[in-house]
Amino acid sequence: KTRVYKFGDKKADGNSKMRNLLGGKGANLAEMSSIGIPVPPGFTITTEVCTEYNLLGKDEVIEMIKSEVEESIANIESQMGTSFGDKENPLLVSVRSGARVSMPGMMDTVLNLGMNDEVVVGLAEKTNNETFAWDSYRRFIQMYGGVVLGMKPASKEDIDPFEEIMEHLKEKRGIKLDTEFTIQDLKDLVYDFKNAIKKRTGHIFPTDPWEQLWGAIIAVFNSWNGDRAVYYRNMNGYPADWGTAVNVQAMVYGNMGSNSGTGVCFTRDAGTGENVFNGEYLINAQGEDVVAGVRTPQQITKLGSKRWAELARIEEEDRAENYPSLEELMPVIFDELNTYQDILEKHYRDMQDMEFTIQDGKLWILQTRNGKRTGAAMVKIAMDLVKEGMIDEKEALLLIEPNKLDELLHPVFDASALKRANVIAQGLPASPGAATGKIVFFADEASKYKSSILVRIETSPEDLEGMNIAKGILTARGGMTSHAAVVARGMGKCCVSGAGALKINYKKRTLIVDGHEYHEGDWISLNGSTGNIIEGKVATAEPELNGEFAEVMELSNKYATMKVRTNADNPKDARIARNFGAQGIGLTRTEHMFFEVDRIKAMREMILADTVKERKQALEELLPMQRSDFEGIFEAMEGLSVTIRLLDPPLHEFVPHQLATQKELAEDMHITLQAVKNKVSELEEFNPMLGHRGCRLGNTYPEITEMQTRAIIEAALNLKERGIICKPEIMVPLIGTVKEFEMQENIIRSTADTIFEERNDTVEYLVGTMIEIPRAALMAELIAARADFFSFGTNDLTQMTFGYSRDDSSKFLPIYIEKGILKVDPFEVLDQEGVGQLVKMGTEKGRDVKPNLKVGICGEHGGEPSSVEFCYRTGMDYVSCSPYRVPIARVVSAQAVI
Numbered sequence: 073k074t075r076v077y078k079f080g081d082k083k084a085d086g087n088s089k090m091r092n093l094l095g096g097k098g099a100n101l102a103e104m105s106s107i108g109i110p111v112p113p114g115f116t117i118t119t120e121v122c123t124e125y126n127l128l129g130k131d132e133v134i135e136m137i138k139s140e141v142e143e144s145i146a147n148i149e150s151q152m153g154t155s156f157g158d159k160e161n162p163l164l165v166s167v168r169s170g171a172r173v174s175m176p177g178m179m180d181t182v183l184n185l186g187m188n189d190e191v192v193v194g195l196a197e198k199t200n201n202e203t204f205a206w207d208s209y210r211r212f213i214q215m216y217g218g219v220v221l222g223m224k225p226a227s228k229e230d231i232d233p234f235e236e237i238m239e240h241l242k243e244k245r246g247i248k249l250d251t252e253f254t255i256q257d258l259k260d261l262v263y264d265f266k267n268a269i270k271k272r273t274g275h276i277f278p279t280d281p282w283e284q285l286w287g288a289i290i291a292v293f294n295s296w297n298g299d300r301a302v303y304y305r306n307m308n309g310y311p312a313d314w315g316t317a318v319n320v321q322a323m324v325y326g327n328m329g330s331n332s333g334t335g336v337c338f339t340r341d342a343g344t345g346e347n348v349f350n351g352e353y354l355i356n357a358q359g360e361d362v363v364a365g366v367r368t369p370q371q372i373t374k375l376g377s378k379r380w381a382e383l384a385r386i387e388e389e390d391r392a393e394n395y396p397s398l399e400e401l402m403p404v405i406f407d408e409l410n411t412y413q414d415i416l417e418k419h420y421r422d423m424q425d426m427e428f429t430i431q432d433g434k435l436w437i438l439q440t441r442n443g444k445r446t447g448a449a450m451v452k453i454a455m456d457l458v459k460e461g462m463i464d465e466k467e468a469l470l471l472i473e474p475n476k477l478d479e480l481l482h483p484v485f486d487a488s489a490l491k492r493a494n495v496i497a498q499g500l501p502a503s504p505g506a507a508t509g510k511i512v513f514f515a516d517e518a519s520k521y522k523s524s525i526l527v528r529i530e531t532s533p534e535d536l537e538g539m540n541i542a543k544g545i546l547t548a549r550g551g552m553t554s555h556a557a558v559v560a561r562g563m564g565k566c567c568v569s570g571a572g573a574l575k576i577n578y579k580k581r582t583l584i585v586d587g588h589e590y591h592e593g594d595w596i597s598l599n600g601s602t603g604n605i606i607e608g609k610v611a612t613a614e615p616e617l618n619g620e621f622a623e624v625m626e627l628s629n630k631y632a633t634m635k636v637r638t639n640a641d642n643p644k645d646a647r648i649a650r651n652f653g654a655q656g657i658g659l660t661r662t663e664h665m666f667f668e669v670d671r672i673k674a675m676r677e678m679i680l681a682d683t684v685k686e687r688k689q690a691l692e693e694l695l696p697m698q699r700s701d702f703e704g705i706f707e708a709m710e711g712l713s714v715t716i717r718l719l720d721p722p723l724h725e726f727v728p729h730q731l732a733t734q735k736e737l738a739e740d741m742h743i744t745l746q747a748v749k750n751k752v753s754e755l756e757e758f759n760p761m762l763g764h765r766g767c768r769l770g771n772t773y774p775e776i777t778e779m780q781t782r783a784i785i786e787a788a789l790n791l792k793e794r795g796i797i798c799k800p801e802i803m804v805p806l807i808g809t810v811k812e813f814e815m816q817e818n819i820i821r822s823t824a825d826t827i828f829e830e831r832n833d834t835v836e837y838l839v840g841t842m843i844e845i846p847r848a849a850l851m852a853e854l855i856a857a858r859a860d861f862f863s864f865g866t867n868d869l870t871q872m873t874f875g876y877s878r879d880d881s882s883k884f885l886p887i888y889i890e891k892g893i894l895k896v897d898p899f900e901v902l903d904q905e906g907v908g909q910l911v912k913m914g915t916e917k918g919r920d921v922k923p924n925l926k927v928g929i930c931g932e933h934g935g936e937p938s939s940v941e942f943c944y945r946t947g948m949d950y951v952s953c954s955p956y957r958v959p960i961a962r963v964v965s966a967q968a969v970i
C-alpha cells in the first residue's frame with residue numbers, strides 16, 4: 073500500500089476527500105496543488121503510518137517508509153532545483169503535523185530543517201543574505217530543540233528557555249525586536265542555543281539532515297499522544313486511533329527581508345460571520361510569528377487596517393506610515409491573494425482560513441481549511457452562503473454544528489449596566505461574548521474560582537485546558553489571529569487579545585493598567601464584541617434570538633420530521649423552551665413542585681401520615697397547588713401536548729434529615745420528635761434508586777395517583793372553560809410489568825371519569841408509560857396493548873442496563889474512559905450498541921401491536937446530538953430535552969433527515 077503521497081507543481085497524488093488518510097492539511101495541500109494554487113512541493117506520510125508507528129515503534133516504521141520518503145525528497149529536489157543537505161544549493165523543508173480534523177497548535181511543526189553549520193554558509197552565499205540564513209538557522213534550532221529534543225520551560229512561571237536567551241541578548245544590545253539582531257547576534261544565538269540544549273538535555277544537536285528529518289517525523293507522530301493533543305481530543309471526543317499525518321514540504325522564506333513576509337487570512341469574519349476578507353501579516357517574518365504575537369501584526373485589507381487603528385486609537389498618518397495594510401504596501405500581491413481567497417472559498421463552499429508566505433515578492437499558499445468560527449458566525453455564514461447561491465438550504469443546515477448553537481443562548485451584558493461600566497482598557501475584539509470572572513494568571517489555576525478570567529501576556533497550546541475552563545480570555549499581546557483568538561473562537565469563548573496597555577507580572581501575580589494594580593482573584597469583565605476590559609462585575613441579560621438564528625430554526629422545522637419537545641417543570645421553563653421552538657412538553661416532573669417551602673410541609677405530612685384518612689387530608693392540601701401549577705404549564709404550552717409524570721422519587725428524599733427541621737415538623741404535626749425520627753429511618757433504603765419509587769408509590773398509595781390525576785384533569789377542564797386547548801398526557805413511571813401499568817391506568821381512568829361526571833364536561837387525555845426498566849422493554853408488546861404512548865427514560869434505562877449507579881458512577885467512569893474500557897460517559901451519550909438495542913426492541917415490539925403508538929425519549933440524551941440522531945433512526949415521534957438544548961435537538965433532527 074502507498075504510505076507517502078506527493079504534491080506540487082499543479083499535480084498531486086491525493087485530494088481533499090482523503091482527509092482521513094492524509095489529514096486535513098495534507099488533503100488540502102494536495103487539492104490546492106491540483107487546482108493550480110501555488111503551493112511549495114512536498115509529500116504527506118499517511119495517518120495510517122502514525123497508527124503503525126504506535127504499534128511497531130520507530131525502527132520498523134522508518135524501514136517501512138524509507139524508500140518512499142527518499143524518492144519523495146528527490147521529487148521535491150527536482151522541482152525546486154535544490155538538494156537536501158547540499159552545501160551550495162540546499163533544500164530546506166518543513167515537517168508539519170496534520171490530523172484529520174484541525175487542531176490548531178495542538179501538535180508540532182519544525183521549519184527550516186536541513187540546516188547545519190555548513191549549509192547555513194552555503195545558503196547565505198547563494199541568497200547573498202547572511203542575516204536571512206542565520207535567522208533561519210536560529211529558528212530551526214529553536215524549533216527542533218523544543219519539538220524534538222525536549223527543550224521546554226522548566227516551570228510555568230518560566231518562559232521558554234530560548235526566548236530567555238533572546239531576551240537577555242536584546243537587553244544587552246538595547247533592542248526590542250527579533251528583526252533588529254545583527255548577523256553576529258544571530259551567530260551567537262545559534263551557539264548559545266546549542267549549548268543550552270546540550271546542558272539541559274544532554275543532546276548534541278544533530279548535523280546530518282537525514283537524521284534531523286527522521287527525528288522530526290517521529291516527533292510529529294509522538295505529538296499525537298502529547299498532553300495537549302490528548303486533552304484536545306478528549307474535549308472534542310476524537311478517538312485516539314485517528315493518528316496524525318506528517319507533511320514534509322519545501323520551505324519558502326518570509327524572512328528574506330522587506331520584500332518578504334507571512335500571514336494568515338480568513339475569507340469571512342470568524343467572529344461575526346460578516347462577509348469581509350480579513351487577516352494579518354508581518355513583513356520579514358516566518359511561520360508562527362503572526363500567531364505567536366512576536367510583533368504587532370498588520371492588517372491585510374485597508375478597511376481592516378482602518379478599523380484596527382480606530383480600536384488601537386492610532387492616528388491615520390501614523391497608521392499609514394507604520395502599519396500599512398498589505399493592500400497598500402504590496403497591491404499586486406494583495407490582488408493575487410484576494411483572487412485565491414475567492415477561488416478557495418468557492419471551491420470549498422465554506423469560509424476558509426488560510427496561511428500564506430511571500431518570498432521575495434512571490435506569493436505562496438501554505439494551508440487552507442474550513443475556518444473555525446463562533447456560533448454567531450456559524451449561523452450567519454451558513455445563511456449568507458444560501459442567499460449568495462453558493463450552497464442550498466440542506467447544505468446550510470449541515471454547516472451548523474449543533475452544539476455550537478449553545479453559545480448563542482448564553483447571556484449578554486445588560487445594556488444599561490454597560491453604560492455605567494468602568495472601562496479600564498481596550499484590546500482587540502478577538503472572540504465575541506460577555507464574560508465576568510476573577511483574574512487568574514495561569515491556565516492550570518483557572519478552576520480556582522467558579523468564574524475566572526484567564527489573563528496572559530499571550531497563550532500557548534499548553535494553556536488549552538485552562539482556556540476551556542475560564543469564562544473568558546484576556547491577552548496583552550497578539551492579534552486577531554493569535555493563538556488565544558483562534559482557540560477562543562473555536563471554543564465560542566469570549567476573548568480580548570492584544571491589549572497593549574496591560575502590564576502583567578507572572579511572578580507577582582499582578583496586572584497593572586494605567587498605574588492601577590489588580591490582583592489574582594479581582595473581578596473583571598470582558599466584552600468580546602468591542603474589546604472593552606471592564607473593572608468589576610457587569611450584570612447580564614438574556615440574549616435576543618432573531619436574525620440568522622431564527623432563520624436556521626425555521627429551516628430546521630422545514631426539514632425535520634421528528635418533533636422536539638422539552639423537559640419543563642414550571643411555566644417559566646415551558647415559556648423559554650417554547651421561545652426556542654419546543655413543540656410540546658415531553659416530561660414534567662411533578663416532584664420538583666413539592667420542594668417549594670410551603671408545599672414541602674404538606675408533602676411531609678402526607679408521607680408521615682399513619683392512616684389513609686390522614687394521608688388523604690394532606691393530599692387535599694396539595695391538590696390546589698398542583699392544579700394551579702398544571703394550569704400554568706398548560707397555558708404556556710397552549711395547543712401542544714404536555715406529558716406529566718406521576719410522582720417518581722423515593723419518599724425518603726422529601727423528609728427532613730436535620731434535627732432542627734425534624735423538631736419543627738413534629739411540632740407542626742403535633743407528634744413526638746421520636747415519631748418523626750422513626751418514620752425517617754423507616755423510609756431509609758439500601759438502594760433507593762431500586763427501591764420504593766416510581767409506580768411502586770402509586771400502587772402502594774393509590775391516593776397519590778388519584779390526587780395527581782385530579783389536579784391534571786381539573787386543570788385541563790379549567791383551561792377549557794377559559795377557551796384554552798390543552799392536551800394532557802399522563803405518564804406512569806418505572807413500570808416493569810404490565811400489571812403495574814394496569815393498576816395505575818385503572819386509577820387514572822376512573823378518577824378522570826369521576827371528575828368528568830362531577831363537572832359534566834370532558835377533555836381528551838392519554839395514559840402512557842415510561843420505558844426505563846429493561847424488563848419493560850422486553851415486555852413491550854403486552855404493555856403497548858394498554859398504553860397510549862411510550863417514553864424512553866434513558867437515564868434509568870442506562871443505569872439499570874449497565875448496572876451503574878448514576879449517583880456513584882463519577883468514582884469509576886472517568887477511570888474507565890481513561891483506560892478505554894468505555895469511550896464516553898453513557899449517561900451523556902446514549903449507548904446505541906447496548907442500551908440502544910432495548911430502545912429499538914421496545915419501539916418495534918410496541919408498534920407491532922399498536923402501529924401508531926406514540927414513542928419518544930425524555931432522558932438527558934434527548935438533547936445530545938448523536939443520541940438524537942439515533943432516536944430519529946429508531947423512528948421516534950419526538951425527543952424531549954431541557955429548554956436550552958431545544959434548538960440543538962431541532963437542528964440535529966433536521967440534519968438526520970438530510
Ligand code: ADP
Nearest residue numbers: 166168169177181321322323324359360427438
Ligand atoms: P499549525 O498546524 O500549528 O498551524 P503548520 O504546520 O501549519 O502548524 O505550520 C506552522 C507555521 O509554519 C505556519 O505559519 C505555516 O504557514 C508555516 N510553514 C509551514 N510550512 C512552511 C513552509 N514549507 N514554508 C514556509 N512556512 C511554512
Ligand code: MG
Nearest residue numbers: 177179180181
Ligand atoms: Mg504548530
Ligand code: MG
Nearest residue numbers: 097177427439
Ligand atoms: Mg497551520
